[in-house]
Amino acid sequence: MGSSGETGDTADRQRRVRVAIVGAGFGGLGTAIMLKRAGIDDFVLLERAAEVGGTWEVNTYPGAQCDIPSILYSFSFAPNPEWSRLYPLQPEIKDYLRRCAEDFDLVPHLRMEHEVLDAAWDEDEQHWNVVTDKGAWQAQVLVGATGPFSEPSVPDLPGLERFQGKVFHTAQWDHEHDLAGERVAIIGTGASGVQIIPRVQPVAGELTVFQRTPTWIMPHPDRRMTRFEQRVFRRFPAVQRFARECFDLVQEALVPGFVHRPGLLKGMEWLGRAHLRRQVRDRELRAKLTPHYSFGCKRPTFSNKYYPALAAPNVDVVTSGIAEVRENGIVTGDGTLHELDTIIMGTGFRMTDNPVFDRVRGKNGRSINEVWQGDAQAYLGTTISGFPNFFFLLGPNSVVYTSQVVTIEAQVAYIMSCLRQIERRELASIDVKPEVQQSFADEVEHGLRNSVWNVGGCSSYYLNDAGRNFVFYPGFNRAFRSRTREAELADYHTSSAAERSAISSSQRTS
Numbered sequence: 001m002g003s004s005g006e007t008g009d010t011a012d013r014q015r016r017v018r019v020a021i022v023g024a025g026f027g028g029l030g031t032a033i034m035l036k037r038a039g040i041d042d043f044v045l046l047e048r049a050a051e052v053g054g055t056w057e058v059n060t061y062p063g064a065q066c067d068i069p070s071i072l073y074s075f076s077f078a079p080n081p082e083w084s085r086l087y088p089l090q091p092e093i094k095d096y097l098r099r100c101a102e103d104f105d106l107v108p109h110l111r112m113e114h115e116v117l118d119a120a121w122d123e124d125e126q127h128w129n130v131v132t133d134k135g136a137w138q139a140q141v142l143v144g145a146t147g148p149f150s151e152p153s154v155p156d157l158p159g160l161e162r163f164q165g166k167v168f169h170t171a172q173w174d175h176e177h178d179l180a181g182e183r184v185a186i187i188g189t190g191a192s193g194v195q196i197i198p199r200v201q202p203v204a205g206e207l208t209v210f211q212r213t214p215t216w217i218m219p220h221p222d223r224r225m226t227r228f229e230q231r232v233f234r235r236f237p238a239v240q241r242f243a244r245e246c247f248d249l250v251q252e253a254l255v256p257g258f259v260h261r262p263g264l265l266k267g268m269e270w271l272g273r274a275h276l277r278r279q280v281r282d283r284e285l286r287a288k289l290t291p292h293y294s295f296g297c298k299r300p301t302f303s304n305k306y307y308p309a310l311a312a313p314n315v316d317v318v319t320s321g322i323a324e325v326r327e328n329g330i331v332t333g334d335g336t337l338h339e340l341d342t343i344i345m346g347t348g349f350r351m352t353d354n355p356v357f358d359r360v361r362g363k364n365g366r367s368i369n370e371v372w373q374g375d376a377q378a379y380l381g382t383t384i385s386g387f388p389n390f391f392f393l394l395g396p397n398s399v400v401y402t403s404q405v406v407t408i409e410a411q412v413a414y415i416m417s418c419l420r421q422i423e424r425r426e427l428a429s430i431d432v433k434p435e436v437q438q439s440f441a442d443e444v445e446h447g448l449r450n451s452v453w454n455v456g457g458c459s460s461y462y463l464n465d466a467g468r469n470f471v472f473y474p475g476f477n478r479a480f481r482s483r484t485r486e487a488e489l490a491d492y493h494t495s496s497a498a499e500r501s502a503i504s505s506s507q508r509t510s
Contacts, residue, residue: 015044015135015137015138016127016137016138016139017042017043017044017137017138017139017140018040018042018043018139018140018141019031019035019040019042019043019044019139019140019141019142019143019419020043020044020046020119020128020130020137020139020141020142020143021043021044021045021046021143021145022046022116022119022130022142022143022144022145022146022356023045023046023047023054023144023145023146023147023393024045024047024049024052024053024054024101024110024112024145025052025053025054025055025056025057025097025145025147026054026055026075026097026147026404026405026408027054027143027145027147027393027394027408027411027412028045028047028054028143028145028393029045029052029097029100029101029104029106030075030405030408030409030412031143031145031393031412031415032045032104032106032109033075033077033078033100033104033106034412034413034415034416035416036104036105036106037077038416038419038420040419041109043109044109044111044137044139045106045109045110045111046111046114046116046130046132046137047110047111047112047113047114048113048114048115048116049112049113050112050113051094051098051112052094052097052098052101052110052112053093053094053097053098054097054145054147055147055149056090056093056094056097057094058149058171058172059090059149059170059171059173059192060090060173060175061170061171061173061192061195061196062173062195062196062199062200063089063195063196063198063199064089064090064192064195065087065088065089065090065195065222066087066088066089066093067087067191067301067302068087068251068402068403068404069086069087069247070083070085070086070087070088070092070093070225071083071240071243071244071247072244072247072248072251072402072403072405072406073088073093073403073405074096074405075100075405075409076241076244076409078100078103078104079233079237079240079241079244080096081230081233081234081237081240082230082234083225083230084224084225085222085223085224085225086221086222086223086224086225087220087221087222087302111132111134113134114132114133114134114135115132115133116130116131116132116356116359117131117132117133117359118130118131118359118361119131119142119359119360119361120361120365121361121362121363121387121388121389121390123363123388126140126388126389126428126429126495126497127139127140127389128140128141128142128389128390130142140389140428140429141389141390141391141419141422142360142389142390142391143390143391143392143393143415144356144360144390144391144392144393144395145393146354146356147393147394148349148354148394149171149349151349151350151354151355151356152169152170152171152172152345152347152348152349152350153347153348153349153350154169154345154347155187155345155347157322157324157325157330158323158324158325159324159325159326160325162325162326162327163325163326163327163328163329163340163343164327164328165328165340165341165342165343166341166342166343167342167343167344167345168344168345169344169345169347170192170193170196170344170345170346171192171349177342179200179203179204179342180203180204180205181204181205182204182205182206182341182342183204183205183206183208183329183339183340183341183342184200184204184205184206184207184208184340184341184342184343184344185207185208185209185210185329185330185338185340185342185343185344186200186207186208186209186210186344186346187210187322187343187344187345187346187347188210188211188212188345188346188347188348189209189211189212189213189214189215189346190215190298190299190301190346190347190348191215191299191301192346192348193209193346194215194217194301194303194306195301195303196344196346197209197306197309197310197315198303198305198306198308198309200344201309201310201312201314201315202309202312204314205314206314206315206316207312207314207315207316208315208316208318208330208338208340209310209315209316209317209318210318210322210330210332211288211289211317211318211319212319212321213291213293213298213458213459214288214289214290214291214292215291215298215299215300215301216268216269216272216291216295216296216298216300216301217272217275217276217289217300217301217302217303217306217307218268218271218272218275218300218301218302218303219271219275219302219304220302220303220304221302222302248402248403248406248477251401251402251403251477252401252402252476252477252478254296254401255400255401255475255476257296257452258296258401258451258452258453258472259447259448259450259451259452259472259474259475260450260451261450262294262296262450262451262452262455262456265294265295265296265452266295268295268296268300269294269295272291272295272300273290275307276289276290276307279307279308279311280307280310280311281311282311285310285311285317288317288319289307289310289317291458292457293456293457293458294452294455294456294457294458295452295456296452296453296456297452297453297456297457297458297460298456298458298460299460316338318332318336318338320332320333320334320336321333323335325343328340330343348461356368357369357372360387360390362384362386362387362388362390363386363387363388363431364386366386368384368387371384371386371387374464374465374466375464375466375468375470376395376396376464376470377396377397377437377438377440377441377470378392378395378396378397378398378437379432379436379437379440379491380398380411380414380440380480380483380484381394381395381396381397381398381399381407381411381473382395382398382411382414382415382484383430383431383432383437383492384432384437385431385432385433385434385436385437386431386434387431388429388430388431388495389422389429389430389431391411391414391415391418393408393411393412394407394408394411395411396470396471397440397441397444397469397470397471397472397473397474398411398473398480399471399472399473400472400473400475400476400477400480401472401477402477406477406481407477407480409481410477410480410481410484410485411484413481413484413485414484414485414487417484417485417486417487418430418487418489421487421489425489425494425496426496426497427494427495427496427497428495428496428497429494429495430489430492430493430494430495431492431493431494431495432491432492432493433491433492433493436491436492443474444469444472444473444474445468445469446474447474447475448469448472448474451469451472451474453469453471453472454467454469
């Protein structure tokens, strides 16, 4: 989907907008829609890809599917009665986001294939200078909607550059490359690996799966939505809203076990073990695939096809660590050479060192990475001290254990509250107080101290190098939504527009 409106780089270079949004996935589009509904048209959506969709534009690997029900994994204000499955596949989610962009008249605001190279706060002028590869913008407010799954993580494997075959990451899937009959390696058995392996196994001649840690796999309740259900949702939208609320409550019911008393999750462990026993008869393979940590410590996932694929005769599950990569394959710690034609990286994303954190620079020219120094913190997961008028979607400790769209909508409501108050009080900028941000960080650390993510006996991307959980909010999504409904400007240092204008005028005349 291209943009309309001004054409040519010159028009873009001269643009000043009230709000610049970086990213056109759920977060960016959700923010833009709320701006539109509030009567704010002075904004731009900057997206480096050629089409909208964010995570669902990038991840096009075979079998890519959401692990949250479609009714919940969509905007509450834009229900889709036409979902074809209970758990949507990637093409359908991307198509839903494209329709949202069109239906809410966002196309004129979209600037596709505009990669943000730098975004710097100008303290004197009280605005953000945003530089893309196709021109520069000035914005009073900057919204970072780049998402946590935007930069693939590729492990630094010794000798990888020497490999003579094909190498690609799941988020950079090579659809032109034919895997038929090949000796294929898949490194990683996280969410993407679980979805890819059943698709690659029937095609590959030999499939070698390199597993560092087994994943809890649950029976998948996915099914096709019936025409009757779709018809009811179309004619009676309240029924779909009720169904969404029911799914949300089911997700909320898991919170006590995840956050406070992991022992409550023993039933889920039993279900996962029973699923494994039922689908994998070979004891040796079953032992490899049995997690030795608490359910929920790492991200669990759903599949009815993963275990049967791993039990297929052309599949080898390797648990010995990778020692090096050679021209013709991978050598594991036990000295075995696994000869290969293609290596597929199912190794996740750069959560703590995303390059965008180096490109956003706040007061004194310091980047987010320089401020965080490996310990990501943000007030309500949304604002970062030292970065005035900057709002970060799905930031540190904002994730509640449900659809991330729920989190995004709560954060967007908070952003809109801030914008209303900035306008009403005629402010130039707001910057969250460091002590407020620190208090929130201390609160979530205390709240997560007994959570399954912290004490479940695993190592996961939820924890930073210091062992602090920087991903989750320690409670129900209703509590998070309540806290983000209305911003309290007492939590912020504020700068009056009149004062800034007077200072600027004084500087010009002196």
